[in-house]
Amino acid sequence: MNTCSHLCSSLLNKCKTLKTMKQVHAFVHKTGLDTDPLVFGKLLLHCAVTISSDALDYARRLFLHFPYPDTFMYNTLIRGLADSDNPHNALLLFHDMRRKYVRPIDSFSFAFTLKAAANCGSLREGMQLHCQGLLHGLHTHVFVGTTLVSMYGECGCIGLARKVFDEMPEPNVVAWNAVLTACFKCGDVEGAEEVFGSMPWKDLTSWNIVVAGYVKADELELAKEAFWRMPVKDDVSWSTMIVGFAQSGCFDEAFGFFGELQRKGVRPNEASLSGVLSACAQAGAVEFGRILHGLVEKAGFLSMISVNNALLDMYSKSGNVEMARLVFERMPERKSVVSWTSMIAALAMHGYGKEAIQFFCRMEASGVRPDGIAFISVLYACSHAGLVNEGCEYFSKMRDLYGIEPAIDHYGCMVDLYGRAGKLQKAYDFVCQLPISPNAIVWRTLLGACSIHGNVELAEQVKEMLSKLDPDNAGDHVLLSNVYAAAGKWKDVAAVRRSMADQKIKKTPGWSVIEVGKVMYRFVAGDKSNKITEEAYEKLREIMLKLRVGGGYLPEVGSVLHDIEVEDKEDSVFMHGEKLAVAFGLARLPEGRMIRIVKNLRVCRDCHTVMKLISKVYRSEIVVRDRSRFHSFKDGCCSCNDYW
Template sequence: MIRKTISNRPQLSTLWKNCANIHALKQVHANLIVNGFNSNRYALRELIFTSAMVIPGTITYAQTLFEQITEPDTFMWNTIIRGSAQSSVPCKAVLLYTQMEKKCIGADNFTFPFVLKACTRLSWVNMGNGIHGKVLKFGFESNTFVRNTLIYFHANCGELKVARMLFEGYAERDVVAWSALTAGYARRGELVMARQLFDEMPVKDLVSWNVMITGYAKHGEMESARKLFNEVPERDVVTWNVMIAGYVLCGSHEQAFEIYEGMRCAGERPDEVTMLCLLSACTDFGGLDVGQKIHQSIMETGLKRMSTVLGNALIDMYAKCGSIERALEVFRGMRERDVSTWNSIIGALAVHGHVDESIQLFIEMQREKFRPDEITFVGVLVACSHGGMVIEGCQYFDLMRIQYGIEPNIKHYGCMVDLLGRAGLLDEAFKFVEEMEIEPNPIIWRTLLGACRIQGNVVLGKRANEKLLAMRRNHSGDYVLLSNIYASKGEWDGVERVRNLMDDRGVIKEAGSSTIDTDNKELMGFFFNSKS
């Protein structure tokens, strides 16, 4: 049936519409090969368009198909460039354009906008300026589609002055041009100018409203964003999501959930972005009960086949809200995982003291052929530190460097210092710091100072404190740790000296916090809050 349809042009578009997945696409591809892959130009056009633009996640397949076409026409070039520009690797679109030029294939008024969009996503200003030059050379600047894309490029990552000049150079400006320039000013924080343009727009569509609301929300001006939100004639999921994300960004979690409830009452269907914003809010304020309700909403809103990103966010939320069991449940229920998934659960188990489970999952990760990265090893080393596994920790540190070629960063060194310090191996810990290939930061010395307090080692504690105070002089906890070391040994003269030093430097002890709690929060924040 497929073979017959391929030779019949009028029925062909129906065939491609029925290609809902990669399996069906491959069937059609195979039949094309049987019938002579390069013989049917119309079929090749449809094949490239469907794989590059219609079926999600098949752009790489489309690029491979494109390479097999003997003489692709301009439509095929434009389609593969367009699909690549919208993909997760937009630089491929620029590379394809350069190949097109080398083959002397004439670019048209569709080619340049697709390449410019890729340059905008990549913030490749020089390349975008070069494309602008090509536009002028071939006389496409008067084309509305090309001109609007040039305005969008310059407004977002080029020169606002150039964008404004292009905008004002033509009497006929459509709503796309107005929105592009407004977005450029808003994104750069020039909200007064953005609002002036917005107010001057002869016609405003929903995109225009969303652009301005987004500008206010991203810069924390939620009162202005809310006023426009209340005035917008209609709303889509983007409008609601922008408000939710803005409130989450400002730490106004109650307002974020209020907007979410309004979204549901209005009959707007939440999407993945909505849920990610709400889970971020739950993670920030430790709202386990609310997080569980959001999880339930995810299951009820048709997102049952959970994406990897959403699954990772749920793991992170449950772990940081203290429910490691639910985090594991989500992990085990995920059909697709990436390295971040493994990193999240390994790190979560490590922080919660489930040392054996953390290490076992690392072994399982390797067995399933996922390549650990630098974040993975932070989790593994934290697990070893919490479990007192000095030998294993050293082995994993070497494994990271030797087998996987990952150079240790300050977090890995911090984990190793914490590992040695917790085990009471203070001399080894100090030697390790002295031999570090990068400069130790205050957290490293604070870790050593904390270990000295636990072990009651005054001599090494003084040494760590001297290094620490040379870097930062106003952190009261650094003085308190040293004072506690003296006190544990009954050296009250030392306690008095530390207090006098604090007075001389005007350092005031922070009230109402435990030194141990402060250490733990500082260390865990150091190890896991940043992805660097």
């Protein structure tokens, strides 16, 4: 290799971005080395595999300009395309390679193309490649065999994956790990346990596969048991547990694993930080989230888009939209569509519909192309702010300008948009004219709108449709019961409740959570089982007396879905979990501190009224996150403007 070739190789090894790669390419072209297969092959390898994914298109253009690409060049580009967003292109390139009789087609050609078939989920292509591998005598090659096992596992064919593995003459630990992964991918937990027990040797990857497999199968106790039995743990092991438990709603365990990780002196990685921040977001643990924000800054993770997105999500779901906005504005210049969508969703959840639309326009102006999820967020924003015309415009824009075909979620947003605005007949007509069959969620959205606006006749029609699609859903029965109760049709309420009892359908119990002193406290309506709830009740009695005398409070007993005396109804609404949580917050938190509450159901009208009065009488800011949005109460007003 001459001096120029050595220099090119040295420069390529230092390339980290597409910009520097283009500079090296210009030097290669100027020196005439772009016709040297060895130098050109290295250039292609760096573009297609080594540096960022945005260089893959450049690699394809490079490849097209080389007159007679060899096997290495084909394999390099197939490898890069197999891991891309469109792995089908790798299959097309392999077929082009065979059509042009490029030789030799080796084990790398088959392994990289099999990976593309796996990433496409294309069993047909994978089986054809398997047959071609048999013809070329490559099926016993450990590299090809291992990729075949992975391909069949990805396509859900555990029997074929096991058969290929059993026919391998000398499987190595990578092959064992591939069949172990295939078992978990196909939901064969028992088979995975059998394979793991039979492994002649296990490496760290083997243990991580088992832990991750149990987590994905929702076998959390087995995951914990395997995790603590691991002879060695790395950052992947810890992040698997943190993310897995957070996604399963086991927030305390997720926090516990993160705390243990720190005590062991293990440096958290991108995934573990994002996972624990996600747990904070879902649990409403904003104080712990703030501590993590400081840790993120000290550890130098603020340059990572995914961690910033997790911070943004944590603050927005904890009710601090201003801090979410600050995180967004301080993010690196090149924000992803996820970042923009998260900010739009944050504003939407807090009722800032017009600001959400402004951010959507900023995203378009920045050159980031909105995807289907971004449109769901902006439609949600329009729906919760009553911006019906704007929502219709964005729905049309999604299809006409960006060519995004509406999915069922987009249609559901439009039903919600019309329904919340009281345009129930228009919402019903929209559902009936859908080009695809409406699912239970779409009908349930319309039933919720009927409940809000008290349309008994339409509610009965919608419930009839839901009875066919999802007959055992407790929420549907409760929504219909709400409509009957609001109309004073107590016999119909009783009939719905009897039907639920006969079918053994139980209503989801409501709970409310508040964070005080970095500890999460949960309150359930009517629960007086411990000193914490007794303390909350005592403070609540004092609050309600003050609201009646000084705030003019009158209970909205329409929120009670039983035909009972007025006094009993007043007692019933008195005991709601969010009232207990806010009372506990006023009792324990320093005066003037914002009270943040997370609940699993929609806030009722009486609780909404009480929160407004408390914010005025006690001069306290209260943020409640219910099932679908945020309510920020301040000076007797709510951010939703009583439109929710």
